[in-house]
Amino acid sequence: MRPTTAILSLFLLATTSCTHGSNRQETPASPASTDLAERSRALARRVIIADGHVDVPYRLHEKLGPDGQPTEDVSQRTAEGDFDYPRAMEGGFDVAFMSIYVPAELQTKPGASKALADSLIDMMEKLARTSPDKFAMAHSVEQARRNTQEGKVSFAMGIENGSAIEDSLENVAHFHQRGVRYITLTHSSDNQLSDASFNRGKRTWNGLSPFGKQVVAEMNRVGIMVDVSHLSDDAIRQAVELSQVPVIASHSSCRHFTPGFERNISDELIRALAAKGGVVMINFGSVFLTQAANDYERQVGEAVETFGKARGLTRGSPEIRTFLETYRREHPAPLARVEDVADHIDHVVKLVGIDHVGLGSDFDGVGPTLPIGLKDVSQYPNLFRVLLERGYSEADIEKIASGNVFRVWQRVESHAASH
Template sequence: MNKKLISTLTLLALSHTAVANYSASDKAHKIAQDNIIVDGHIDVPYRVNRAWVDVTEATKGGDFDYPRAKQGGLNAPFMSIYVPASLDNSPQSTQLAHQLIDSVEAIAARAPDKFAIAKTVSDVEEHFKAGLISLPMGMENGSPLQGELSNLAHFYQRGIRYITLAHSQSNHISDSSYDLRRKWKGLSPFGKTLIKEMNDIGMIIDISHVSDAAFYQVMELTEAPVIASHSSMRKFTPGFERNMDDDMIRALAKNNGVIMINFGSGFVTREARVWRDQYSAARKALIEKEGEDSPKVATFDEDYKKTNPYPFSTLEEVLDHIDHVVDVVGIDYVGIGSDYDGVGDSLPTGLKDVSTFPNLIQGLLDRKYSEADIKKILNENVLRVWRDVERYAKAQKS
């Protein structure tokens, strides 16, 4: 059937049917509840900064709140301290980072019976035993460092435990995979210095978003394992540099690092990527023809989706990414980096919010993953990296 003939309502009905058809077994739910689940990237802080909601209680919108996290077994979501590239090279980037950290601290302070800030692997483990959801933090975009190593130390003290070096534009640290200008042809001079300093202080290096050249320079310079906190496999999205290719995965495994699979449909399938590119091109053409203030521009999003429904990916296609990492380098180098609250309404059927982790576990069980291997994906691989980073930093201080 031609997708252009499917109405938006029909698409939504199909999507809801697909979600309803996912049924996790008691075993999948038990695995979710009995084990730590670490998610490398959830954009709750930026979400509540834009439009405040109390995620310590049930919320009407968004992908994360306490009841849904408990239902899904999610108990160690890295809170993303996301600073848009539009604020690069401005004091506002550092200001926003502090405000978002404040918001995470406020969540934990407002509901100490539900949440706790986690700064170490031991914190995560102790919180799990106590029935609390850990809130470790990672900074998405190193712009707030402002080229000052003292800021690195300060953000570490505040609880930041990984830094995504760049975001959608090249910054003072690194080129971005999205930025074709390639200002530094990889890392900047400061960025190269920063790698050693992050190793020494115990800050995990996150290579999601950086250019391929920057990735390989990080691999040459780092003495500790790194992560891709929310990336997927380029094999399924040819030409999309934001995802990682097989050679990069091999280099990451050699480094003993972990790729944490992004759930956003545009990261999962070529079809969703092509749709996004065509959508952007059509919107740009309309603005050029009609002007930014045209009523047609105001209704463009709704009108476009009526005739070009979004091709949501599926749980099975997310599992294909996990399978591919395992096929290329083995089970020890893959984890979860959903990007919940960060990819809008592009989430795949079967994985629409944090309550659906049992669906993912059921899918892994159906693909004959052992419970031991599932635990590696859920937490053991990334906690190994975090421990190794902690261990390396401790050794430098002794």
């Protein structure tokens, strides 16, 4: 999801579709809690934190200057957004799977999806080149580990919306050569590869298309992880069955907590994904975490739809944006808390074990819906503190932070190298 269109993309498309935060404390911190907070910060500095979904590329793309270059410099502290280098250092953050997001509406314009994906990759490569002391590209687990040892934040890349492949199987290898290491097969609407979770009541393919099945095989062949976030249940089921290697859900939470919200992943599919060695990477957006937040966002979507239809407005118009801002201000959202993210991690662990859960924040993609205590990349230690309080070992947390997704990434690399 995108920073300025989270509610529109999520609910106007589904039904029709930062600031630095901290945990609130009701009582003064005790010496024990202070020690635990410091232990959490030290742990964040020691382990590699790899986040499966960070929307910096499209955040920068939405604010290009007259020269076509980003007007924000995330190598410095920024007033907006959830990611920049200083805050990443504060949070012990190491590896961002940067989302190469392709809007669904480009699918009707031949060539446009691939062109945008290539331009966003160009942007991230340029950012790494212009701040080589802070950022570096990571095309392998080995590179990511080396960059961390050198004190750099790694940019791994995942394409969000397989429409970037257009109708050419050769583009899978093209994007692998460009450094893409996962592809989310679809996004907010059905595309040429797969049905989407948001297209409820409409199923173009009843899962994956014939071409989508070829793409899964080609991703296995070249070494790109298959990402099943945003897919319909049938499409997820088929992708897991077809893939010869484990798959990931790069930014999905547990449907157990939000019944009826197909964008989250069901217990049945968590089990299927884990049985093949895959990883569910928990989304931090409040709408993914609690039923109250999910219901609120649905109400906002309905209000926006009613307002827009009554005035004949198109999605994304200034009037709708103003209405949305006013509505949110007058009707504050019931935000989740960092403990709710831990609840989703707990659920996956109890269901299938510690080896099948990771972090997929959706930073810069879910805007103001981030939970209290996890408002930006500086705050991963807050989550680690909650997990330590709940009895997770440091070795467990290291698996959640990066070990599990690195295992899948390496498995996919090894499979490609041996075939």
